[in-house]
Amino acid sequence: MGIATDIILLVLTSFFCGLLMQRLRQPLILGYILAGVILGPHTGGLTISDAHDIELLAEIGVGLLLFALGLEFSHKDLKPVKWIALIGTPLQIGLTLALGMGIGQMLGWDLKTSIWFGALISLSSTMVILKTLMNQGWLGTLSSKVMIGMLIVQDLAVVPMLIILPLMNDPAAGMAHLGQAAVKAALFLLCMFVLGIKLLPWLMRRIAKIGSRELFLLAIIAIGLGIGYATYLIGLSFAFGAFIAGMVLNESDYGHQALSDIIPLRDVFGLLFFASVGMLLDPGFMVDHFGSILLLVLLVSLGKSLIFAGVSWLFRYGNVVPVAVGLGLFQIGEFSFVLARIGVSSGSISHDFYNLVLTTAVLTMVLTPIISAQTARLYALKKRWFQKELLESINFPDKGFSRHVVIAGGGRVGMQIAAALHRLARPFVVIELDQRRIEQAKEAGHAVVYGDASHEIVLEAASMGDAALLVVTIPGIVEAQTIIAHAQRLNNRIEVVARLSDPDFFAIFSELNVTDLVYPELEAGLEMTRQALLALHIPVTEIQRQTETLRQEYFVSGMSQSKPYQTLSQFRSAEQQFDLQWLTIAAGSPLVARSIGESEIRKKTGVSVVGVLRDNQLEPNPGPQFRFQDQDLVAIIGSNEARAAFQTKFFTAERLIGEMAA
Numbered sequence: 001m002g003i004a005t006d007i008i009l010l011v012l013t014s015f016f017c018g019l020l021m022q023r024l025r026q027p028l029i030l031g032y033i034l035a036g037v038i039l040g041p042h043t044g045g046l047t048i049s050d051a052h053d054i055e056l057l058a059e060i061g062v063g064l065l066l067f068a069l070g071l072e073f074s075h076k077d078l079k080p081v082k083w084i085a086l087i088g089t090p091l092q093i094g095l096t097l098a099l100g101m102g103i104g105q106m107l108g109w110d111l112k113t114s115i116w117f118g119a120l121i122s123l124s125s126t127m128v129i130l131k132t133l134m135n136q137g138w139l140g141t142l143s144s145k146v147m148i149g150m151l152i153v154q155d156l157a158v159v160p161m162l163i164i165l166p167l168m169n170d171p172a173a174g175m176a177h178l179g180q181a182a183v184k185a186a187l188f189l190l191c192m193f194v195l196g197i198k199l200l201p202w203l204m205r206r207i208a209k210i211g212s213r214e215l216f217l218l219a220i221i222a223i224g225l226g227i228g229y230a231t232y233l234i235g236l237s238f239a240f241g242a243f244i245a246g247m248v249l250n251e252s253d254y255g256h257q258a259l260s261d262i263i264p265l266r267d268v269f270g271l272l273f274f275a276s277v278g279m280l281l282d283p284g285f286m287v288d289h290f291g292s293i294l295l296l297v298l299l300v301s302l303g304k305s306l307i308f309a310g311v312s313w314l315f316r317y318g319n320v321v322p323v324a325v326g327l328g329l330f331q332i333g334e335f336s337f338v339l340a341r342i343g344v345s346s347g348s349i350s351h352d353f354y355n356l357v358l359t360t361a362v363l364t365m366v367l368t369p370i371i372s373a374q375t376a377r378l379y380a381l382k383k384r385w386f387q388k389e390l391l392e393s394i395n396f397p398d399k400g401f402s403r404h405v406v407i408a409g410g411g412r413v414g415m416q417i418a419a420a421l422h423r424l425a426r427p428f429v430v431i432e433l434d435q436r437r438i439e440q441a442k443e444a445g446h447a448v449v450y451g452d453a454s455h456e457i458v459l460e461a462a463s464m465g466d467a468a469l470l471v472v473t474i475p476g477i478v479e480a481q482t483i484i485a486h487a488q489r490l491n492n493r494i495e496v497v498a499r500l501s502d503p504d505f506f507a508i509f510s511e512l513n514v515t516d517l518v519y520p521e522l523e524a525g526l527e528m529t530r531q532a533l534l535a536l537h538i539p540v541t542e543i544q545r546q547t548e549t550l551r552q553e554y555f556v557s558g559m560s561q562s563k564p565y566q567t568l569s570q571f572r573s574a575e576q577q578f579d580l581q582w583l584t585i586a587a588g589s590p591l592v593a594r595s596i597g598e599s600e601i602r603k604k605t606g607v608s609v610v611g612v613l614r615d616n617q618l619e620p621n622p623g624p625q626f627r628f629q630d631q632d633l634v635a636i637i638g639s640n641e642a643r644a645a646f647q648t649k650f651f652t653a654e655r656l657i658g659e660m661a662a
Contacts, residue, residue, distance in 0.1 A: 003050065003053045003054075005049070006048045006049055006050065006053065006054060007054075007057075007272075009039055009046065009048065010035060010036075010039060010048070010054065010271070010272065010275050011271070013035040013038055013039055014031060014032045014035040014271050014275060016035075017031035017032065017034045017035045017038070018031035018032065018035075019031075020034075021034075025369060026365075026366060026369070027125075027128045027365065029128075029270075029274045029334060029365075030362065030365060030366065032270075032271050032274035032275050032278065033274050033275070033277055033278035033281065033362060034278060035275050035278060036274065036275035036276060036277060036278020036279040036280075036281070037278040037279070037281050037283065038278075039275070039279065040278060040279035040280070040281070041279065042281070042282040042283060042284060042285075043283060048279065054272060054275065054276050054279070057269065057272050058269070058272045058273040058275075058276040058341075059238070060225065060269050060272075061266075061269035061270045061271075061272050061273030062238075062239050062273055062338050062341070063224065063225055063228045063238055063239055063242040064224065064225075064242070064262065064265060064266040064269050064270065065239075065266060065270055065273070065335075065338070066158075066159075066228075066239040066240070066242045066243040066246070067224035067225075067228070067242040067243065067245060067246040067262065067266070068246060068259065068262055068263065068266045070242070070243040070244065070245065070246020070247035070248075070249070070250060071246040071247075071249060071250045071255055071258055071259040071262065080145050080149070081145050081146050081149035081150075082149070083315060084146055084149065084150065084311065084312065084315040084317070085146075085149030085150055085152065085153050086153060087315075088150065088311045088312075088314070088315050089149075089150045089153035089154060089157070090153070090157070091311055091314075092122070092150065092307055092308060092311045093122045093154070093157055095307045095311075096118060096121055096122035096303070096304060096307055097115070097118035097119060097122050098118065099118065099121070099300075099303045099304070099307065100114065100115075100117040100118025100119070100120070100121050100122070101114040101115060101117070101118045103117065103296070103299055103300075103303075104117045104118070107292075112168050112348070113349060113353060115165075115168065116165060116168075116343055116348060116349050116353075117353075117357065119161055119165055119339065120332065120336045120339055120340055120357050120361075121300050121304065121332050121336070121357075122154075122157075123154050123155075123157070123158065123332065123333040123335050123336045123339075124150075124151060124154060124304075124329040124330075124331055124332070124333045125331050125332070125333035125334050125365055125368070126151045126154075126155060126333065126334070126335075128331055128333075128334075128365050128368050129147055129148075129151065129328055129329060129331075129368065129372075132328070132368055132369045132372050133147070133328075142317070142321055143320065143321045143324035143325060143328070143375075144324075146312060146317060146321060146325055147324075147325055147328050147329055150308075150325075150329065151329070154333070154335075155335060158239075158335045158338065158339065159239070159240050159243055161339055162239055162240055162338075162339065162342060163185065163240060165339065165342070165343065165348065166342060166343070166346040166348055168348060184234055185240070188231060188234070188241070188244070189244065192227075192244050192245070192248050193248065196245075196248040197248055200223065200248055200249055200252060201252035201253065201254070203219070203223075204216075204219065204249070204252055204253075204254040204258075205253075205254075207219045208254060213261075216257075216261065217261045217262075217265075220249075220258045220261055220262055221262070221265065223245055223249060224242050224245050224246060224249075224262070225242065226245075227241045227242065227244070227245035228240075228241035228242035228245065229241070231244075239338065273337075273338075274334070274337070276341075277337045277341070277358065280344075280351070280354060280355065280358065281355060281358050281359060281362070282355050285352070285355045285356075285359070286355075286359050289356065289359075292356065293356065293359050293360055293363070296356070296360045297360055297363050297364060297367075300330070300332065300360060300364065301330045301331075301364055301367070301371070302330075304326075304329065304330040304331075305326040305327060305330040306326065308322075308325045308326045308328075308329045308330070309322040309323065309325060309326030310322075311325075312325045312326070320375065323375055324372075324375045327371050327372050327374060327375045328368070328372045328375070330364065330368070330371065331361070331364035331365050331367070331368045332357070332360060332361035332364050332365070333361075336357070336361055337358070337361070340354050340357055340358065393447070393448070393449050393450075393461060394438070394441070394442050394447065394448045394449075394450070395442065395445060395446060395447045395448065396429075396447050397447075400463060400466075401427055401429060401447070401462075401463045401466060401467070402427075402463075402466045403427070403466065403467070403468040404426075404427035404428055404429060404463065404466070404467050404468060404469075405417075405421055405426060405427070405428040405429070405467065405468065405469045405470075405471060406428070406429050406431065406459070406462050406463075406464055406467045406469070406470050406471070406487070407428060407429065407430045407431065407471045407473065408431050408453035408470065408471065408472045408473065408474055408480075408483050409431070409432065409453065409472065409473035409474040410430045410431070410432030410434070410437040410438070410440075410441055410448065411437065411473060413473040413499070414430060414432070414471075414473040415430075415437075415440065415441070415444075417471055417473070418430055418441070418444070418446050419444070422444070422445070422446065427447075428446070428447065429447045429448065429449060429462045429463065429467075430446050430447065430448045430449070431448070431449045431451060431453040431458060431459075431462055432448060432449075432450065433450070433451065433452050433453075438450055449461045449462045453472075453474070453479075453483045454479045454482040454483050454486070455486070456486045456489070456490065459483070459486050459487055459490055460490065464486075464487050464490045464491050464494070465490050465491050466491075467487075467491060467494060468494070468495065469494070469495045469496075469497065470483075470484070470487050470494050470495070470496045470497070471496075471497045471498075472484060472496065472497070472498040472499060473499050474499065475499055475501040476501070477501060477502070477505050477508065480498055480499070481508060481512065484496055484498065484512045484514065485512065488512070488513075495515045496512070496513075496514045496515050496516075497514070497515055497516045497517075497518065498514050498516075498517055498518070499517075499518055499519075499520065500517045500518065500519040500520075503519070519554075522551065522554055526547045526550060526551060529543075529546070529547055529550070530543055530547055533546070580610070580635055580636075580637055581635070581636055581637070581643055582633055582634070582635055583633075583634050583636065583647070584631065584632070584633055584634075585628055585629070585630060585631065585632045585633075585634060586630070586631075587630050589628075589630075589650060590649075590650050591628040591634075591650050592628055592629065592630055593627060593628070593629070594627065594628060595624060595625055595626060595627045595628075596609055596622060596623070596624050596625075596626050596628075597624030597625060599628075599650070601646065601650075604645070604649055605638070605642055605643075605645040605646040605649055605650075606638055606639065606641070606642030606645065606646075607636045607637065607638035607642045607643055607645075607646045608636065608637055608638060609622060609634060609635070609636055610635050610636065610637055611634075611635040612626065612628070612632050612633065612634055612635070613632070613633040613635075614629060614631075614632050614633070
């Protein structure tokens with residue numbers, strides 16, 4: 001089968017190596033590199049038949065990586081730390097370039113190789129540091145924002161490096177080639193931003209109107225790779241063109257959809273790229289040059305840590321920020337592999353030098369979670385050396401929050417809930433990690449915390465200890481489970497409404513004592529059932545009875561009988577059709593031990609008791625002889641005046657425990 005067999009072997013091996021790295025809490029790309037090493041020509045055993053074909057496919061992976069980077073790029077991501085990102089990062093790259101040249105000269109390398117080494121080590125790993133920050137719970141802190149801002153600018157710096165570094169092969173004509181490349185790049189950018197900004201959105205609108213998902217995806221790939229190929233034909237970098245295409249497309253209304261569609265394809269071809277990187281790594285070379293590699297790891301890690309910490313300090317970031325940034329960004333990044341591959345293919349660097357840098361880069365990536373974790377330990381020393389960083393909170397009232405709603409996840413569902421609470425003037429806080437959604441919530445005037453809700457420090461920033469309700473809109477079961485567990489540890493009285501992504505998770509949510517669950521597929525099915533029955537002219541009351549029966553049967557089949565899901569669902573129909581109000585009878589109420597008839601509720605107040613929930617058992621439409629008990633949950637209907645009279649007659653401010661309005 002030729003190349004098909006090679007791809008199958010790579011995918012299978014990468015899958016198992018990726019699982020291994022996931023268990024070891026390492027980035028998946030290390031698993032892909034390991035798969036390449038295993039199937040490469042230097043390890044014996046099962047070997048890829050034609051590594052060159054995989055390398056050719058990997059070039060598409062490079063283009064898609066840069067294309068997706070362009071689609072993800074937003075100037076809004078840089079706003080909170082714009083000065084250190086836009087000015088400090090070029091300064092850091094320059095200092096690291098000088099560090100690399102110094103190390104190269106110390107080891108006796110020629111000037112061109114030393115410059116290449118400086119450029120390769122100047123980049124840090126976006127994938128590795130994001131994974132590390134997520135695992136350690138530091139996303140949302142000022143330190144993480146500084147790191148992410150600098151990483152974005154570093155990723156952008158890859159583009160000019162791709163153009164400039166290969167021109168060093170011919171020093172005599174280097175300036176002329178560089179000038180020509182600069183002119184070509186300027187003309188290309190002018191054409192893209194003049195014609196592309198108008199043409200590409202128009203083209204995407206026309207394609208979107210056709211309504212074919214496959215054609216839309218094909219159009220995205222054609223734009224990214226086609227424009228990259230056009231830049232290659234005029235003598236510029238293929239990856240440069242793909243990046244600009246993504247950045248231009250990002251400004252259209254279809255940028256988000258394009259990114260979500262291209263990510264799976266990018267990840268597959270990215271797998272091939274990182275596997276092809278691993279194929280060039282020679283374990284025997286690592287053993288033979290272990291001393292040199294260890295020295296490079298030490299010099300690069302220490303030198304880059306000091307540079308990043310110094311730049312942070314220079315831009316007046318105090319507290320723990322310089323330490324966190326220095327210990328977080330010392331590794332060599334994945335885009336260095338892209339540069340190194342181009343260096344090998346253009347004859348700028350040797351295979352031995354490539355192996356040296358590649359092995360050093362992989363080792364620094366592996367060390368990142370271990371080294372970065374030392375910051376967390378220092379940070380946890382109760383302000384002995386550093387004061388605690390505050391997570392970014394937006395639109396918080398000066399007096400703080402109490403008895404508010406915490407919404408974990410500010411996506412479409414979360415923002416709909418926030419909008420409803422905002423109209424009802426109920427206090428709430430949204431926890432969100434996506435910067436664009438943060439901006440949307442900020443513009444809407446919502447209180448928001450920037451961070452990962454699955455970490456306790458973020459929940460503390462949202463005043464979880466004083467909250468009345470937690471709404472988890474995040475579909476992932478692991479994240480939801482972690483969020484609820486942390487929230488209940490901070491507030492054992494918290495009510496929880498969660499999103500159910502799979503019926504298999506019923507038992508997990510039942511053990512967590514979740515107050516209520518919403519299964520989107522079930523709700524969509526019930527709504528479609530309603531619409532279908534309406535079209536058949538079935539009476540509305542019968543439609544409501546049928547759909548509520550379906551909901552009741554579904555939840556009762558999955559949820560523990562210790563929870564009142566079954567009984568509460570029986571009242572949903574009434575809640576949707578009547579202004580139904582729930583009241584809890586507290587100890588000392590005049591209703592305790594008295595019957596409905598003896599209390600003359602209807603005669604004295606004008607309300608009707610339509611149901612009583614006692615020990616999770618529903619008593620619908622209780623008669624005059626029904627006697628109330630302490631902690632009965634009573635459902636009443638009536639006018640506003642009647643309900644007010646009922647509360648005045650039978651409840652005091654101290655006795656009124658709970659109330660829920662439909």
